[in-house]
Amino acid sequence: MQAKILVADDERHIADGLQMLLADDGYEVDTATDGTAAWEMIQEGGYGVVLADLRMPGVDGLELFARMREAAIPAEVIFITGEASVASAVEAMREGAYDYLEKPLNIARLKALIPKAVEAHQVKQANRSLEERLANLSRFGDLIGQSDEMRRIYATIEAAAPSTASIFIIGESGTGKELVAQAIHDKSPRAKGPFIAINCAAFPREILENELFGHEKGAFTGALNEKPGCFELAHGGTLFLDEVAEMEPDIQVKLLRALEQRSFRRLGGKKEIQVDIRVVSATNKKINKAIDSGELREDLYHRLAVIPLHLPPLRxxxxxxxxxxxxxxxxxxxxxxxxxxxxxxxxxxxxxxxxxxxxxxxxxxxxxxxxxxxxxxxxxxxxxxxxxxxxxxxxxxxxxxxxxxxxxxxxxxxxxxxxxxxxxxxxxxxxxxxxxxxxxxxxxxxxxxxxxxx
Incomplete structure (x- = not known):
């Protein structure tokens, strides 16, 4: 829904002119010819942007802005000012006003400024709505908790899930890392795709490589049929690599290549297989120690940890x-x-x-x-x-x-x-x-x- 605009200027021709100009651009615009009337209209709500003359009889633009701040009214304010009042407008911007326009008005600048102010208002409204939902939240998918620590986790998931960025979850054993990975998947555009989880600590080197990349028929003794690995199974969805720091160094190299190329070869295969996956990883290790000891390749970590997420212990x-x-x-x-x-x-x-x-x-x-x-x-x-x-x-x-x-x-x-x-x-x-x-x-x-x- 497009935000409404209020023009408050004691010069009727300016108020009416701006109304016609902005209405031609598709905006819903109301006018007020003094600050008192403007304040009454603002209190009724619904305005995303207020253009206010800095100097008006009675309640001027600065007083109007002060009242809006005190009442926590979220509309963006753009001041209309003469040359002599520019310093006051700049000071108001330091206090939170969006911008100012000097008289005579530059129409091109006005037309460029209004969409940006409307967008800023919409972003603030979306963030405020999210904060209100999180404040009353004790459940988030299968995650449970309403502490400040968990609300920060929920906020990070909400922000990161719609993206394609790789996420690295760091937390002690038993903190719920896989639940976080599942929540990221469920909140993402890939939610209808598969969620494939593999614990890298559960398999020896040879079996882990097979589990990740699969094999072709005849790749080794006993490979009677071809088998897709987790990378293929997760195509169109999310691959969760738990305890990734337990992976042998040579497997980490192959994993890094697969992530960078978004393609791989099965064991015993020659054909490159392209995949569309989102990777979420996790470890219970201290990252710096794991990198310094060589347990985790630093280049792989940075590839996996575009967004690092620290999951707090229950204590x-x-x-x-x-x-x-x-x-x-x-x-x-x-x-x-x-x-x-x-x-x-x-x-x-x-x-x-x-x-x-x-x-x-x-x-x-x-x-x-x-x-x-x-x-x-x-x-x-x-x-x-x-x-x-x-x-x-x-x-x-x-x-x-x-x-x-x-x-x-x-x-x-x-x-x-x-x-x-x-x-x-x-x-x-x-x-x-x-x-x-x-x-x-x-x-x-x-x-x-x-x-x-x-």
Missing amino acids: ERRGDVRILAESFLRRYAEENGKPIRGFSAEAIEFLHSYRWPGNVRELKNTVERATILTSGEQVTPDDLRFQELIRTEDREVRIRVGTSLEQAERTLTLKTFSFVEGDHQKAASLLGIDEETLRSRLSRFLASDPAPAT
Whole structure:
């Protein structure tokens, strides 16, 4: 939908002239002959661009612009100004106005400026709409979370998915790298095409090359028929290369060539096969260390990582733990026919305090096991086998430099409570506070987490 334009100028002939000129170019244009009338019209909404005379009786252009900024009205403002007021117009641009036009008006410049201003308004509106959708999002495809960290991931996926750029996902094991790759595919123009995933760490060198590129009949002993590889199978869609840094160096060379040429030869073949694919890769390794050690070729990394995407571990987005846990609980309770209402308060406290070194995968498996084993209507710490989990975790509290005192207190309190297996008296004693204070802190810390998704 084309954005409407408002022309506000106290000289009627200028306002009417601009209206006719812009209407001839296909724009819907309204006019106002003073700032007060213009402000009333702007408040009713719908304008993408406002051309305002800098000097008008009553409410002038600068005052009109100030009111629009205060009310967060997103229209682009172009000032019409005489020579003596150019400095004021330039200052207004520093404050966010789009541009200015000097009198007498240069019609060619006006006609060039208006489409750009309209486009700027439309881009801002699209971004604002996206931000509003992401702000209320707790699910994104099969990804779950509403923390700031996950919202940044969602925003990156939304921005990158429509492109053809290669994306490299970096994250610890269990963080959901394949789910991110699937979400990228589902949001892309290739969504109706195949999504082919291969774990490069799961195959020895000879088999991996065969899995990637396929083979011709008779290429080796036992090759009784031709076989297409993942590159061919992903034609028209997305190829996801998980744990790509586990690939042998000579296979990395062949992969790099295939990516650059968008063609390859099957094992035992002579014909170049052209493919149209989008490649998404992933690793759980530290990129710099992998490159320095020779595990990952630097030229291959740069080819794969046009857009790098860092997926945070679960301990860095603790606000998502409860949302994830309750989502898993609903799923497994339904699958197993269990009438489970939720987690006990003590179980919630443990879920928040444990570091989850295995990330989302560990949380998912823990909740599934608890759902199967529990005999009550609520999952308790015993159902989660929290004592076993705690024994596998170190007893240190890790607090980064720059952490707020509030967050440090939260981490220490929850970690101590977890360490003493939910014993309020022991936890209070170790922390040097009374039980009432401990319970108050636990309630405050848990209440600060986002509400679970329904």
